[in-house]
Amino acid sequence: MSTLLTHIAVSDGKIKRSSLEVLSRMTQLAESNGHSSEAVIIDTNASNYVDEVQKYGASKVYTISDPIFENHQNTPLLKALSKVMDEANPFVFGFGSTEGTKDILGALAANTDAAVLSDVSEFELIDGGIKATRPVMAAKILSDNEAHGDNILVSVRSGSYDLNESPTEAEVVDIDFSFDEGDLKATLREIIGASGDKIDLSEAETIVAAGRGAKDDEGQELVEELASVLNAALGASRALTEAGVMDPSLQIGQTGKVVSPQLYIAVGISGAIQHVAGMANSKVIVAINKDPDAPIFDIADYGIVGDLYKVLPPFIEELKKIKE
Amino acid sequence: MKFYVCIKQVPDVDAPIQIKDGNLIQDTDRMVLNAYDASAVEEALVLTEEHGGEVEVVLVGPEKAKETIRKALAMGADKATHITTEDEVDYDSAVYANVLATFFEDKEYDIISCGKQSQDTDAGLAGSMLAQHLNLSYATNAVGLSIEDENLVVKRQGDSGQEIIALPAPCLVTCSNDMNEPRIPSLKGIMQSKRKPMETIALSDMNVDESVLSAKTQVTGYKEKPAREPGQKFEGEPDELAEKVAKLLDEEENVI
Ligand SMILES: Cc1cc2nc3c(=O)[nH]c(=O)nc-3n(C[C@H](O)[C@H](O)[C@H](O)COP(=O)(O)OP(=O)(O)OC[C@H]3O[C@@H](n4cnc5c(N)ncnc54)[C@H](O)[C@@H]3O)c2cc1C
Numbered sequence: 068m069s070t071l072l073t074h075i076a077v078s079d080g081k082i083k084r085s086s087l088e089v090l091s092r093m094t095q096l097a098e099s100n101g102h103s104s105e106a107v108i109i110d111t112n113a114s115n116y117v118d119e120v121q122k123y124g125a126s127k128v129y130t131i132s133d134p135i136f137e138n139h140q141n142t143p144l145l146k147a148l149s150k151v152m153d154e155a156n157p158f159v160f161g162f163g164s165t166e167g168t169k170d171i172l173g174a175l176a177a178n179t180d181a182a183v184l185s186d187v188s189e190f191e192l193i194d195g196g197i198k199a200t201r202p203v204m205a206a207k208i209l210s211d212n213e214a215h216g217d218n219i220l221v222s223v224r225s226g227s228y229d230l231n232e233s234p235t236e237a238e239v240v241d242i243d244f245s246f247d248e249g250d251l252k253a254t255l256r257e258i259i260g261a262s263g264d265k266i267d268l269s270e271a272e273t274i275v276a277a278g279r280g281a282k283d284d285e286g287q288e289l290v291e292e293l294a295s296v297l298n299a300a301l302g303a304s305r306a307l308t309e310a311g312v313m314d315p316s317l318q319i320g321q322t323g324k325v326v327s328p329q330l331y332i333a334v335g336i337s338g339a340i341q342h343v344a345g346m347a348n349s350k351v352i353v354a355i356n357k358d359p360d361a362p363i364f365d366i367a368d369y370g371i372v373g374d375l376y377k378v379l380p381p382f383i384e385e386l387k388k389i390k391e
Numbered sequence: 392m393k394f395y396v397c398i399k400q401v402p403d404v405d406a407p408i409q410i411k412d413g414n415l416i417q418d419t420d421r422m423v424l425n426a427y428d429a430s431a432v433e434e435a436l437v438l439t440e441e442h443g444g445e446v447e448v449v450l451v452g453p454e455k456a457k458e459t460i461r462k463a464l465a466m467g468a469d470k471a472t473h474i475t476t477e478d479e480v481d482y483d484s485a486v487y488a489n490v491l492a493t494f495f496e497d498k499e500y501d502i503i504s505c506g507k508q509s510q511d512t513d514a515g516l517a518g519s520m521l522a523q524h525l526n527l528s529y530a531t532n533a534v535g536l537s538i539e540d541e542n543l544v545v546k547r548q549g550d551s552g553q554e555i556i557a558l559p560a561p562c563l564v565t566c567s568n569d570m571n572e573p574r575i576p577s578l579k580g581i582m583q584s585k586r587k588p589m590e591t592i593a594l595s596d597m598n599v600d601e602s603v604l605s606a607k608t609q610v611t612g613y614k615e616k617p618a619r620e621p622g623q624k625f626e627g628e629p630d631e632l633a634e635k636v637a638k639l640l641d642e643e644e645n646v647i
Contacts, residue, residue, distance in 0.1 A: 076550075078550045078551050079551050083550075138554075139549055139550065139551075139554065141519075141529070141530075141531075142528070145523075165550050166532065166548060166549050166550045167549065167550050169507075169515055169531060169532065170519065170530075170531045170532065170547075170549075171519065172515075172516060172519070173484065173488070173515070173516035173517060173518065173519035173520040173523070174519035174520060174522060174523040174529075176485065176516065176520060177485070177488065177519075177520040177521075177523035177524055178523050182485075182607035182608050183484075183485070183516060183607075183608070184608055185514050185515055185516055186513060186514070186515070198611075201512075201513075202513070202616070203511060203512055203513055203613075204402075204404045204408060204510075204511055205404040205510065205513075206513075206616070207404065207408060207616070208408060208410065208415075208613055208614065208615060208616055209613065209614050209615070209616050210512075210610050210612070210613050210614075211413075211610065211611045211612040211613070211614065212608055212609065212610055212611065213608065213609050213611055214607060214608040214609075215607060215608075216607055252528040252558070252559055252562075253528045253529075253530065253556050253557065253558050253559075253562075254556065254557040255554060255555070255556055256544075256555040256556065256557055257554075257555040258549070258551065258552045258553065258554050258555070259546075259552050259553040259554075259555065260552040260553060267550075267551075269550075273646070297647070305569075308569070309569075315534055315548065315553070315569060316548060316552060316553060318569070321513075322567055322568055322569055329646045330640065330644075330646040330647075340405075347619060350646070351640070351644050351646050352619075352622075353636065353640070359624070359626065364621060364624055365619075365621050366619040366621065367621065367622055367624075368622035368623070368644075369622055369623055369625070369636050369639060369640070370621075370622065370623065370624035370625065371625055371632050371633075371636055372624060372625065372626040373626070373629050373632060374629070377629040378629045378632060378633055381629055381630045381633035381634070382632075382633035382636070382637060384633070385633050385634050385637035385638075386637050386647065389637060389641045389647050390647070
């Protein structure tokens, strides 16, 4: 029996949904292959999250708690992850592909001599390793990959697997951890735009994204109103983040965030391949664009050909009516 | 400030791609400097123009990749090292990181930078692997860089906002392409690049441990992405369109 371990990422006091998606998948793989599904939570107070993690089938939960984990910092996180690998000796160690994961995955692999596949959209177990699918070449095509070894790290794109509850009574193992702040060579000075009440894009159920077509104040107000009616997160194409109209953290695409909401509404976005790379996994895509030949219509489930300034006001009214 | 920028030659992702029997058929005449590396080169040039110093690029790749080194030199890098490999190798990020780690063992530098990922594989692993091997403090996914006193100040995109991190030299940073528009080499730059020093080292002459040259991960094939089918497209009066689509989202899709 081998261990399939999942890292549970916590950000702003909440477990990242993508971690639970990975845990759901790991539990399913563990059940069908006779392995054990385990999880690790690293946070200022990791035990807060054990109950929720148990719901997704982890039979053992490692907790590492220390004030140093208040904010993401790669040095202490690496140390904690390396320690839990020593302790749990996972055959596969899974991560949601968050920005925090991207920051440490390579370093962790180098530190523990593990094989690693990043940003996969599917994975399964094979003899002595895993097999995984990764979108490559700006997500234009898929590559099949294999990784072999005793310890394999894998990070999984959000939205790749559904949440699947299978409650267990987990054994909780608190791992002793201490970190001397003096060992931190890097200094985290500040976090700008920490999302307090903002909805996190990579976790959002509904996203309203604005493109160059909505770049003036009136367009922005309409897009914001639409988002607020739907209780949606705001996103943007690179055209708007580069122009400084929208915050860079809201960019969706190859160089921005990869999102997988239930509903994605693209307003005044042409559908350039680099943008599509970040949102093609959305369940339902609605596009509003005045150009009937805009490439975004090739992937939209519902296309509205029209001027957003004329379409959005009645659209917002209709949605308000439905919401009431 | 001594900057080393690790660069890579990659296929142009905008060139037509075909898959035949699971293999990737690509126009190999369209190889380019990885876009993220180009941003790392640009940023190193800007910082050394401001604070003084030197920019050296280093590339691990086949003979053909010399074109890409020339491009970086034409942009303004001062010198280059080319670690030459066979034409066809199936190295993964870990192998590149190990080769580069061996290269840097006896080098002096303030800052090593590279792209945050390679635009063909989008793996995003080599940078932090290299930092780990060299025991350097590092930051990934930089969207802004500046130098203050002896620190490299990195603005990086994190999960809950932009993190401002000060790294004392020597350190490593990986760059997003959101922070600049890499310069296009001038004719003068292109002429000068031919006279700039380029050292060539055969990988086989380097003291790289044989065991790290065999990759732990392999690409076993390529396949088409299942296409998203275009759905329904509506044209007409805005009021009617709005009502129709809102209803569909509510009643058919259940997503409102
Ligand atoms: C290496 C690289 C990485 C990149 N990464 C990203 C990325 O991560 N994310 C990203 O988004 N882009 C990325 N890009 C940029 C991308 O190629 C496009 O330039 C960008 O997505 C275009 O944004 P847009 O659709 O908002 O603007 P445009 O392409 O200018 O499209 C605007 C659209 O709005 C429509 N429109 C205009 N007015 C109206 C109106 N009144 N009503 C309705 N419709 C209207 C137009 O018909 C048009 O289709 C990247 C590019 C490169 C080279």
